[in-house]
Amino acid sequence: MTDWQKIVIKVGTSTIVTEEGRVNYPVINRLAQTLSTLQKEGHQVLLVTSGAIGVALDQMDLPARPKEIPKQQALAAIGQGYLMSTYHQSFAFYKQMVGQVLLTYDVFDNPAMLANTKNAIETLFAEHVIPIINENDVIAVDELDHQHSFGDNDRLAALVANEIQADGLIILSDVDALYTANPNLDPTAQPIHRVKQITDEIRSSATGSTSGLGTGGMSTKLAAADFTMAHHSKMALINGNDPANILQIISGEPIGTLFQGQKS
Numbered sequence: 099m100t101d102w103q104k105i106v107i108k109v110g111t112s113t114i115v116t117e118e119g120r121v122n123y124p125v126i127n128r129l130a131q132t133l134s135t136l137q138k139e140g141h142q143v144l145l146v147t148s149g150a151i152g153v154a155l156d157q158m159d160l161p162a163r164p165k166e167i168p169k170q171q172a173l174a175a176i177g178q179g180y181l182m183s184t185y186h187q188s189f190a191f192y193k194q195m196v197g198q199v200l201l202t203y204d205v206f207d208n209p210a211m212l213a214n215t216k217n218a219i220e221t222l223f224a225e226h227v228i229p230i231i232n233e234n235d236v237i238a239v240d241e242l243d244h245q246h247s248f249g250d251n252d253r254l255a256a257l258v259a260n261e262i263q264a265d266g267l268i269i270l271s272d273v274d275a276l277y278t279a280n281p282n283l284d285p286t287a288q289p290i291h292r293v294k295q296i297t298d299e300i301r302s303s304a305t306g307s308t309s310g311l312g313t314g315g316m317s318t319k320l321a322a323a324d325f326t327m328a329h330h331s332k333m334a335l336i337n338g339n340d341p342a343n344i345l346q347i348i349s350g351e352p353i354g355t356l357f358q359g360q361k362s
């Protein structure tokens with residue numbers, strides 16, 4: 099039995115949308131294939147997806163994310179529907195059902211809402227349906243206006259993984275691993291394959307996003323890793339350019355960065 103039985107997978111905008119700003123259909127299809135395979139092998143799989151706004155920029159033919167919150171929220175409303183219909187189609191090809199769950203951070207502070215959410219997720223699992231979660235950006239501004247450094251989908255995925263007692267969280271991004279510095283800015287940066295503790299040195303290596311579409315960069319991924327290890331679980335960070343890499347993580351191959359503390 100693998101120690102990645104119940105898994106939360108988080109996919110970032112930088113994976114869902116190409117560098118040219120187009121919806122990355124081949125990657126979404128491969129993600130659907132990989133997660134469907136895992137589900138049929140008996141894993142419990144939950145997907146946390148970003149990309150609603152990134153997808154909407156493509157649909158609306160806009161060059162960049164607008165600064166105004168209402169405009170971003172309108173884009174989220176446009177893109178979320180399109181994103182889910184793309185997932186529905188991709189997963190349907192592999193005869194895998196999916197269900198949308200939109201969350202806001204206040205759910206985690208409200209016992210009744212949290213219990214309802216967990217009941218719905220557990221029922222989806224029992225029905226062999228893959229839950230697909232995003233933040234409900236239309237009504238939540240904590241993430242969009244960057245007021246809270248934790249208000250992002252990396253953090254959301256870590257909170258969900260903890261609530262459902264997942265064996266681990268796998269984050270798909272546009273870098274192969276955590277590096278000693280942002281590899282897009284520093285050509286001498288070296289990958290770090292194993293992290294047992296988030297030290298100040300590691301923290302200072304992580305900066306924001308330079309992809310133009312992602313929001314949190316590496317800082318929010320380290321915060322998610324820190325939270326996950328503090329709750330005795332583990333997190334892997336891998337490149338989302340080939341989602342089949344998820345299978346390598348599950349079979350214990352050393353790719354990307356594995357964040358696992360002593361008690362994880």
Ligand SMILES: Nc1ncnc2c1ncn2[C@@H]1O[C@H](COP(=O)(O)OP(=O)(O)O)[C@@H](O)[C@H]1O
Pocket residue numbers: 109110111112113148270271272273275276277278279280281282303304305306307308309310311312313314315316317
């Ligand atoms: N130490 C680091 N190692 C790797 N990537 C880093 C580091 N510091 C900053 N980054 C940036 O984080 C980005 C990934 O975060 P982000 O763009 O938010 O992606 P996503 O959309 O997948 O969440 C990388 O493309 C890179 O620009």
Ligand SMILES: N[C@@H](CCC(=O)OP(=O)(O)O)C(=O)O
Pocket residue numbers: 109110111112147148149150151152174232233235241250251252311312313314315
């Ligand atoms: N909820 C937003 C994405 C927020 C987010 O955290 O983005 P990312 O840094 O790409 O994971 C959306 O769907 O556009």
